[in-house]
Amino acid sequence: MTWDGLIQLGDGDVWAADSGGDGPPLVLLHPGVGDSPIWDGLLPELTARHRVIRYDVRGYGRSPQPTTAYSPLADLHAVLDHFGLDRVRLRLVGCSMGGGTALGFALQQPERVESLVLLCPGVPGYPWPDEPELDAEYDRLVAADDLDGLTAYGLREWAASGADEAASSQLRSAARAWPGEDIHQQADPPVFDRLTELTAIPATVLIGDLDRPAVIDCAEQTATRLTCALIRLPDVDHLPPLRAPDAVLRLIN
Numbered sequence: 001m002t003w004d005g006l007i008q009l010g011d012g013d014v015w016a017a018d019s020g021g022d023g024p025p026l027v028l029l030h031p032g033v034g035d036s037p038i039w040d041g042l043l044p045e046l047t048a049r050h051r052v053i054r055y056d057v058r059g060y061g062r063s064p065q066p067t068t069a070y071s072p073l074a075d076l077h078a079v080l081d082h083f084g085l086d087r088v089r090l091r092l093v094g095c096s097m098g099g100g101t102a103l104g105f106a107l108q109q110p111e112r113v114e115s116l117v118l119l120c121p122g123v124p125g126y127p128w129p130d131e132p133e134l135d136a137e138y139d140r141l142v143a144a145d146d147l148d149g150l151t152a153y154g155l156r157e158w159a160a161s162g163a164d165e166a167a168s169s170q171l172r173s174a175a176r177a178w179p180g181e182d183i184h185q186q187a188d189p190p191v192f193d194r195l196t197e198l199t200a201i202p203a204t205v206l207i208g209d210l211d212r213p214a215v216i217d218c219a220e221q222t223a224t225r226l227t228c229a230l231i232r233l234p235d236v237d238h239l240p241p242l243r244a245p246d247a248v249l250r251l252i253n
Helices: 036-049 072-082 097-108 132-143 147-158 165-184 192-198 213-226 245-252
Strands: 003-008 013-018 025-029 051-055 090-095 113-119 203-208 229-233
Touching: 003 072, 013 072, 025 036, 025 072, 025 097, 036 051, 036 165, 036 245, 051 072, 072 097, 090 097, 090 245, 097 113, 097 192, 113 213, 113 245, 132 147, 132 165, 147 165, 192 213, 203 213, 203 245, 213 229, 229 245
Parallel strands: 025 051, 025 090, 090 113, 113 203, 203 229
Antiparallel strands: 003 013, 013 051
16 A cells, blocks of 8 residues: 655654555665655656655655754664564665665665665765865855755756756755755764675665766765676766666666
8 A cells, every 4th residue: 555644753754655565665765956756757667566665854855844953864764664664675775865874774784785776875974075165155045045046056066967847846855955954964974984894785886977076986986895886877967867767777676
């Protein structure tokens, strides 16, 4: 039986959906530059083969804005528990921020992870370069409560393949979430230096050649440390589920 709605976590709520069915469970974790609808174009084929779980991180999409401290990794555990998946092996697909959460979960409980598909993963602990000018621009937009400006900023930095309607919708949802995330989201433990502990889990990393240079480097180093395949896609930015759905489906299925 399908289900969607708000899951009460005690200190906040998240919107989540379960496609139901008897297929192997598949968890989709959205990027920090979008929300769960980024997977919509893939769902018909995925739900035909899997029981698909997806949700919006606090403040994104249909999830209310956070009002207290929260951990993305703890929220993933809570969502899985809600759906009775606390003792089931899972296939995890994480894009950007979602990829980092998937890796953190795999390090905590590797016995529960069947496989990992990591799309342009944002890996906690990777030495991201300082970008003071971009940080200052972002801070000015947040201080001005400028949602249009934040959306344009996100499209410029993360949507090099083009600011079409789908990409604009994703970045606008993310821009609404970023200020609350900055205040309330607690950093999960770094995983970059522990990736070699996960080589027993089948994994694939995908990166687009139009993504930001640091993200490309992070993906390359992640694949090396996981000793897994690195798939490179031409003309793809930081939104592969939108830009290359067929390629993403091939990796998952």
